[in-house]
Amino acid sequence: MEEGARVSVETLFRDMAGQVDLQWAAAQQGGERSLSSEPTVALIGHLNFVHPNRIQVLGNAEMNYLRSLTDIGLRDAIAHLFSSELAAVVVANGEGVPAVLLEGAERTQTPLFTSSLPSPVLMSTLGHYLRQQLAETVSVHGVFLEVLGTGILIKGDAGVGKSELALELITRGHRLVADDVVELKHVAPETLEGSCPPLIRDFLEVRGLGILNIRFLFGEMAVKPHQNLRLIVELVHPEEIGEVGLNRLDMVASTQTILGVAIPKVRVPVAAGRNLAVLVEVAVRNHILKTRGINPVEQFIKRQQAAINGED
Known part of the structure; x- marks a missing residue:
């Protein structure tokens, strides 16, 4: 969904009725x-924080409060509850x-549900x-894989070898x-979750081989429906980064911002004789070490400085 997208109450009921034991009462x-935010407990009466376009969950405390009211007070409280543009109760x-x-509920045409679940579980x-449904979404070009438990996006120009690399991985x-x-x-x-459009799920197109069904070829464990994006691997032609980039360590961390989240990125030159699959695996291992506070470049600099200073 795009930013500002909404999901209808009917869609929510269809998707979640079985999971949270929803019964449509009125x-x-x-x-x-439509819904535009996560549910919040409805505090009614003198603690009224009813929000438009939300689900209002009435738990034990709220229902006990309603039962404590006189008939007139109860009607006033219910009228006040439905005076806002609620999505559902x-x-x-x-x-x-x-x-x-x-x-x-019937008078204001506000969907009313019941559930046997405790209100904290229901709200969570x-x-x-x-x-998940209302998250800001963007579509990007590339191949997305889980490598060593880490979600990586392989990017690069057409024909650079993204699909071939993915197949080898x-x-x-x-x-x-x-x-x-x-x-x-x-x-x-700080989290982006990547998935595949249903139409092309399980498929990988490789030049010379055509469209492959990875699930059928390699089994259920060779595919995954979604994964958090942690690293971008960009395949580039050597001339794009020059000879220095091919032979020296990249001392400056690179990132790419997507939907406001900065994702670490490494640029891997594509050259004859290079085992790109191994390079990607090592890049992922190196990224994992960095997330644990272990930076090989910093370690090398410290060791070099110690050698210069004559330290053991």
Whole structure:
């Protein structure tokens, strides 16, 4: 979905009813209402923080509060609850639904659900679903794989050898996520999750071989539906970075920003006789070491400085 995208209440019910035991109790005509945020507990009455376009979850505390009110107070509280543009209301914990709550839902055409799950579990599960559905998304070109448990995006010009490299990595036991089109979702402040459009899932196009079904060729463990992006590997022609880039260490870390997240990037020159699969595996291992605070370049500089100073 693009930024600002929404998901309808009807879609949420279809996707999550079985998982969180949702029962549609009232106002099915309001299924086209849209959601734009994760659910929050509805604090009603004198602590009213009702937000538009949200699911309001009523747990034990809220229902006990409603039961403590007089008939007039209860009607006022329910009217106040439905005075905002709610997307839906869920009564959790298997609580009974007061008739006045059902009437308010029908009157305002606000979908009302019940669930047997405790409200914290319900909110956590629905919140995760909505964060996934409403995350800012972008499509990028490349091949996305899981290498040594790390999500890597292989980029480069057409014909540079991305698919051939991906195929060799797969034969070495790594896993394909997506070829050609990679959908990246901004699922957390510093996390992008990559997946493949359903139409081309499991397929890899290799020049000279055509379109290959990786799942059928190598088995279920050779593919993965999604993976967090941790490293970008850009295949480049040697002339693009010069002779120095081919033979010397890159002393400056490179990153590429996607959806506001800075992703580490390495540039690998493509030259005859180079084993790119091994280079990519080592690049991933080196990245993992850096995330653990181990930087080979810094270690080398310290050792060199110690040698210059005559230290042991």
